[in-house]
Amino acid sequence: xxxxxxxISLLWPAFISAQTWEDQQLFxxxxxxxxxxxxxxxxxxxxxxxxxxxxxxxxxxxxxxLVTGTADISRVLQQDPEGYDVVISxxxxxxxxxxxxxxxxxxxxxxxxxxxxxxxxxxxxxxxPATIVVNREAFEGKPIPGTRQELIQALRAEPDLFRGxxxxxxxxxxxxxxxxxxxxxxxxxxxxxxxxxMGGLEIRLYCxxxxxxxxxxxxxLLVAYNVLGSYAAARQAQDNRFEIxxxxxxxxxxxxxxxxxxxxxxxxxxxxxxRHMIEAQDLATGAKSSPLPPLGLHPDGRNPTVIALxxxxxxxxxxxxxxxxxxxxxxxxxx
Amino acid sequence: xTEAVNVSGSLRRRMTLTLIGGAAVLAVVLYAVVRLYxxxxxxxxxxxxxxxxxxxxLDAAILxxxxxxxxxxxxALSMLSTASDDRVFYAIHKNETLLSGYEHLSPPDGTSHxxxxxxxxxxxxxxxxxxxxxxTLVGADTRSVITVSVAQTQEALxxxxxxxSRNVALFGAGFFCLSALLSFWASASTITPIRRLTSSIARRxxxxxxxxxxxxxxxxxxxxxxLNRLMGRLDKALAxxxxxxxxxxxxxxxxxxxxxxxxxAMLHRVDQDENRKALRSMVRAIDESSRAAGQLLDHAxxxxxxxxxxxxxxxxxxxLQELVLRLTPVADMKDITxxxxxxxxxxxxxxxxxxxxxxxNLIDNALKYSPVESDVMIHVSARPLPTLEIRDQGAGFPQxxxxxxxSRFSRGDNAKGIIGSGLGLTIAQEVAEAHGGALKLxxxxxxxxxxxxxx
Numbered sequence: 167x168x169x170x171x172x173x174i175s176l177l178w179p180a181f182i183s184a185q186t187w188e189d190q191q192l193f194x195x196x197x198x199x200x201x202x203x204x205x206x207x208x209x210x211x212x213x214x215x216x217x218x219x220x221x222x223x224x225x226x227x228x229x230x231x232l233v234t235g236t237a238d239i240s241r242v243l244q245q246d247p248e249g250y251d252v253v254i255s256x257x258x259x260x261x262x263x264x265x266x267x268x269x270x271x272x273x274x275x276x277x278x279x280x281x282x283x284x285x286x287x288x289x290x291x292x293x294x295p296a297t298i299v300v301n302r303e304a305f306e307g308k309p310i311p312g313t314r315q316e317l318i319q320a321l322r323a324e325p326d327l328f329r330g331x332x333x334x335x336x337x338x339x340x341x342x343x344x345x346x347x348x349x350x351x352x353x354x355x356x357x358x359x360x361x362x363x364m365g366g367l368e369i370r371l372y373c374x375x376x377x378x379x380x381x382x383x384x385x386x387l388l389v390a391y392n393v394l395g396s397y398a399a400a401r402q403a404q405d406n407r408f409e410i411x412x413x414x415x416x417x418x419x420x421x422x423x424x425x426x427x428x429x430x431x432x433x434x435x436x437x438x439x440x441r442h443m444i445e446a447q448d449l450a451t452g453a454k455s456s457p458l459p460p461l462g463l464h465p466d467g468r469n470p471t472v473i474a475l476x477x478x479x480x481x482x483x484x485x486x487x488x489x490x491x492x493x494x495x496x497x498x499x500x501x
Numbered sequence: 502x503t504e505a506v507n508v509s510g511s512l513r514r515r516m517t518l519t520l521i522g523g524a525a526v527l528a529v530v531l532y533a534v535v536r537l538y539x540x541x542x543x544x545x546x547x548x549x550x551x552x553x554x555x556x557x558x559l560d561a562a563i564l565x566x567x568x569x570x571x572x573x574x575x576x577a578l579s580m581l582s583t584a585s586d587d588r589v590f591y592a593i594h595k596n597e598t599l600l601s602g603y604e605h606l607s608p609p610d611g612t613s614h615x616x617x618x619x620x621x622x623x624x625x626x627x628x629x630x631x632x633x634x635x636x637t638l639v640g641a642d643t644r645s646v647i648t649v650s651v652a653q654t655q656e657a658l659x660x661x662x663x664x665x666s667r668n669v670a671l672f673g674a675g676f677f678c679l680s681a682l683l684s685f686w687a688s689a690s691t692i693t694p695i696r697r698l699t700s701s702i703a704r705r706x707x708x709x710x711x712x713x714x715x716x717x718x719x720x721x722x723x724x725x726x727x728l729n730r731l732m733g734r735l736d737k738a739l740a741x742x743x744x745x746x747x748x749x750x751x752x753x754x755x756x757x758x759x760x761x762x763x764x765x766a767m768l769h770r771v772d773q774d775e776n777r778k779a780l781r782s783m784v785r786a787i788d789e790s791s792r793a794a795g796q797l798l799d800h801a802x803x804x805x806x807x808x809x810x811x812x813x814x815x816x817x818x819x820x821l822q823e824l825v826l827r828l829t830p831v832a833d834m835k836d837i838t839x840x841x842x843x844x845x846x847x848x849x850x851x852x853x854x855x856x857x858x859x860x861x862n863l864i865d866n867a868l869k870y871s872p873v874e875s876d877v878m879i880h881v882s883a884r885p886l887p888t889l890e891i892r893d894q895g896a897g898f899p900q901x902x903x904x905x906x907x908s909r910f911s912r913g914d915n916a917k918g919i920i921g922s923g924l925g926l927t928i929a930q931e932v933a934e935a936h937g938g939a940l941k942l943x944x945x946x947x948x949x950x951x952x953x954x955x956x
Contacts, residue, residue, distance in 0.1 A: 266588045268625045285586040352575055477589035478579035485601035486571045486593065 185242060189233040194221045201228045202435055205243060206254040207236040207342070208422065208458070209376065212400070213254075215456050220442045227435060235373060236341025240264060247429040251436040254424040254443075256394070257341030259348075259479040261288055261423045266477060270425040273437050278444055282421065282461055284475040289440055290421035291447040293462040293472060296346045297395040298411040299379060304331075304388040305409065313415040314356045317389070321363050329367045331388040333378045336371035337495055346392040346418055348482040348491060349473055353416045358498060364391065365499040383407045392418075396459045419472040421461070513692045520684030527680070528673040535672075539665040543658050544630070548618045551632035554580055554651045558593065562647045564638045569595050569645060583657035590629065594648040606631060606650045627654050694718050698725065710736035747801035750794040757794065761787045796924040799858055803928050807935035810852050817847040817889065817956075818881050820856060825879070828864055836874040839864070843881040849956050851936050859932035862925040863891050863952050870895040870950065886938065888955040897944035907940060929954060 189210045192201075206213060210231055217229050232250075234242060236257035243253055247269060255261050262284060264270065270287035282290040298317060300310065304327070311317040321328050335343020350357035370387070372378045375397045378390035383405050398410045424443060426436040449460040462472065473479070481487060554577050561573040571593055581589045592602035599607070605624050616634040623629055635648040694717055701715065712729035761784060768780045818841075825839050832839050849856075867877045875894040882888050898906060907926040929952075930940040938956040945951050 266590075268588075268623070268627075285588070474582075476579060476582040477587075478575050478577075478582065480589070481573070481575050481578050484571075484573070484591075484593075486569070487573065487601075490570055490572050 185234070187232050187234055189231075191231045192228060193217050193231065194228040196228075199226050199228075200432065200435070201230050202252065202432060202439060203230045203232065203250045204252045204254060204439070205232050205234070205239060205250040206252075207234065207239060207256055208254055209233065209397070212396070212457050216443055216446050216458075219446060220439055223442065224435065224438060229439075235339070236260060237339060237344070239341070243269060243427065247427055248431065250427050251430040251432055252424055252426055252439055254422065255341070256294070256420055256422045257345050258290075258420060258423055258473055258475065259345050259483055260341050261425065262475060262477065262479045263483055265425055266480065269428055271428045271430060271433060271436075273426060273440060276437070276441055276444065279461075281475070288423050288425045288475065289444055290423045290475060291444050291461055292396065292422040292458050293419050294422060294459055295395045295412055295417050295419045296350075296392045297398055298413060299382045299390045299393045299398050300409050300411060301382050301385055301388045302407055302409050303385065310409055310411060312411065313413055314354075314360050315415065317391075317413075318356075318360055318363050321367060321389075325367055328388055330370070331386070332364050332367055332369045332391070333372050333381060333387045333389070334364065334369060334391040334499075336373060338492055340373055342394070342420065343392065344482070345420060345473070345479075347495065349418045349471075350392070350416075351491070353418065353471065356415065358494075360391070361495065361498040365501045369499055371499075379408070394420075396457075399459070400457050417471050419462075421472065421475070422458070423475070512695070513688045516688040516691060517684050520687060521681050524677050524680030524684065528677040531676065532669050532673040535669045536662075536666055539669070540662055543661050543665075547630055547653065547655070547658055548632060550580055551618065551630060551651050551653060552634070554578065554591075555632050555634045555649050558591065558649045558651065559634055559636050559647065562593075562636065562638060562649075564640045564643075564645065567640060567643065569600060569638065569647060571601070571647075577651075581651070581653055583653075585657035585660050587656050588623075588627065588629075588654045590623065590652040592650045594650075595645050597648075602650075603652075606652055621652065623654075629654050630658075694721060702728075710739070743801045743804055747798055750797040750801070754791055754794040754798070757787050757791045761791065793924075796862075796928070799862075800924050800928055800931075803855060803858060803931055803935075806852060806855055807931060810855075810935060812850045813853055814848060814850055815853050815856075817849050817856075817887055818843040819846065820853065821860060821879060821881060821889065824857060824860055824864065828861070828868070831865075832868055832877070835868065835871065837868055837871050838876050839879065840876060841879045841881070845883060847881050847883040847887050849887045849936075851956060852932075855932045855935065859929040859954065860889065862928050863889075863954060866925050867891050867893040867895075867950070867952070886955045888953060891952045891954070892945060892949055894949045897948060897950045898942055900944065903942050903944075906942060 191210050191214075193214070204217075210233060213231065217231060221227060221229060236255050237260070239253060239255050239257070240260050240263070243250060243264060253261070253264070253269075265285055265288045270285070272285065272287050273289075274286055276283075276286070276289065278289050298311070308320070309316075311320050321332070335346065337344040337347045347357070372381075372390075375394040378387065378393050379398055379401050381387040382390050382393075383401070385407075393410075395410060395412070398408070402408070402410060424440055426433065426440055430436045444461075446456055447458060447460050449462070482491060557577040557580075558571060558573040561577075562569060562571045564570075578589055578591070581587065590603045590606055592604070592606035593600045594607070597607075606621075618630060618632045621629055621631050629652040631650050631652040633648060633650040635646050638645045638647055697715075698713065698717060698721070701713070710732045712732060713725050717725050764780055764784050764787065768777060768784065771777055771780065821841060821843070825841055829839060864877070864879070871877060871893045872895060877894075878890075878892040880890040880892075882890075907930040926940070926942075933940045933954055933956065936956045938954070941953040941955075943951045943953070
């Protein structure tokens with residue numbers, strides 16, 4: 167028995183490295199003296215300018231960038247807190263819970279706007295709205311819906327056109343999808359009516375924003391709900407077969423956040439990276455090379471739907487709450 | 502005098518230190534009490550929010566088809582947001598099994614029926630405040646006890662308390678400074694009557710032994726009463742000794758006069774030269790003793806009168822001329838001429854008997870020390886002060902003793918062979934001082950003494 171445990175403990179790192187990544191890239195391989203490992207949910211293409219700038223400022227380091235789904239990040243980090251130096255995710259609720267549970271290092275020297283940080287550990291560096299992406303061709307000659315209510319009316323008007331051609335996040339597997347859905351549900355009953363309508367029209371469920379945008383562009387989907395606006399805007403630069411709608415009834419805006427793992431072996435470099443990331447994304451000081459949207463200036467008042475960084479975000483992560491919410495969501499969407 | 506007094510501490514310093522010490526103790530006590538009280542209030546605030554959070558979660562618990570559902574509101578955790586971003590933990594138990602939340606928040610003692618607040622620690626060592634409450638859900642055939650615990654770290658509370666502590670510390674320090682100033686003032690004002698008494702006694706003339714009449718604080722009454730009694734005894738003792746001297750002088754003078762007249766009569770009767778010489782020196786010694794006794798009497802009288810001056814308006818010139826008239830026969834015996842220079846009447850308010858006595862002594866002195874066939878000039882003037890100046894043509898005062906000549910029984914070196922008691926100048930000075938004036942002795946540039954008597 168003891169022998170088996172020993173073997174398992176030897177092999178354990180191998181199991182971890184056996185984690186399958188959506189993407190995995192090593193920047194600045196030429197200087198492998200020290201490597202900063204970044205666990206992230208952001209696609210590499212969006213983040214590489216920030217990393218490259220950082221490496222230019224900090225020679226002698228290489229960065230290993232590991233991409234996985236938002237829901238996966240918590241599990242991966244909890245299994246091996248020493249293995250990652252910086253954790254970046256768009257699922258604010260999961261990030262807050264990780265910080266609340268003591269996985270983050272306090273970076274007292276970083277001064278950031280108060281509403282964009284939590285416990286001086288979790289730092290927001292983008293503000294990204296959830297958007298509705300529609301196929302431009304399908305809405306040719308028709309008014310493009312500006313609110314969820316108008317979208318419901320459009321769907322009801324031509325159910326046969328939209329049947330099987332609607333998409334949204336599968337909240338059961340996507341962390342950011344779950345965050346958007348719960349915040350929508352908090353904001354308005356319209357969300358549930360929309361889900362019921364969309365569910366009635368055989369909605370298709372996705373893991374990631376990128377896939378939904380692909381399908382809307384190609385015409386496989388006509389409407390995708392709660393797509394990350396930043397990804398859609400970046401794609402629109404090369405591809406204008408789709409339209410991005412910022413719902414004017416209640417926009418839900420998420421902030422991408424990052425923190426330094428408490429067990430990091432390179433606290434100084436990791437702090438330097440977070441500082442660089444914040445400065446690069448700052449509207450005032452940031453270089454405009456980053457494809458990620460900058461952090462908004464005034465989320466309070468003008469734009470009250472920016473999801474606040476507060477412990478209440480953990481509410482919907484509660485096992486019972488989640489069970490109830492998924493139950494309700496499934497009842498609406500999967501018919 | 503002060504050097505001889507043994508000094509042990511200072512009343513004022515002791516009082517100041519006691520008051521400041523008391524203020525310091527009070528400031529510290531104030532700080533501790535307010536700090537404790539603030540901590541209690543801040544803790545109550547946190548406890549009530551935690552309790553509200555627990556209640557809102559507990560209220561959301563329902564039993565549906567035998568399973569417990571807790572669809573608690575967003576506000577349950579949202580209300581726990583603080584400026585210091587405190588960490589939040591919660592746990593929902595059903596009959597002691599964890600349904601949801603954090604494992605380390607198991608209710609204390611393992612009992613399922615708990616409610617209240619307590620302090621605990623998270624596994625990573627953070628201090629948390631936990632509020633717990635429970636509720637029984639009754640189903641068709643089951644009873645489940647739902648226990649909800651909500652916990653929060655105490656960082657915001659600590660920040661609040663530190664702020665309060667800082668303010669209270671500042672307040673305490675201010676209170677202390679103010680008290681210190683007040684204690685300086687209080688001790689200074691308490692010590693004032695003592696100081697007033699001290700200066701009133703120090704200001705007194707050497708003969709003033711009257712009791713202290715000005716009112717004193719009750720604490721000083723016995724001290725001042727003792728002082729008054731002591732001075733009374735001293736006064737009495739002094740008066741007795743003066744009386745004694747006067748009585749003695751008087752008793753000596755009368756028999757001396759008898760002896761002198763017998764000696765004079767005897768002088769006329771004897772023929773032998775050595776007998777006459779012996780008798781003459783006897784008469785001379787008797788004169789000297791008689792004069793000393795007379796001056797002792799005068800002095801005793803003056804001491805008495807200076808304590809009870811009988812002031813009257815009088816003309817100094819007139820008084821002087823009267824005296825000169827009386828002393829002219831004495832002056833004639835030595836062929837000395839007395840000149841009085843006076844332009845106007847000099848009106849003074851003074852005790853006539855004392856003045857007479859003093860001026861007579863001064864003129865007497867001038868006559869005694871003047872050579873035969875000389876002049877004594879007496880000048881009276883009204884301005885700036887009523888002044889009398891007497892100049893003679895004698896040898897003048899010995900320069901090195903001029904400062905001490907007016908003390909009792911002091912006589913100059915040049916007085917050998919001249920009858921005198923050493924009291925004349927003393928009497929003149931005491932009279933001048935009793936009237937608020939002074940006696941000044943000097944030598945004239947061309948020889949001779951000058952005495953200035955001013956009132």
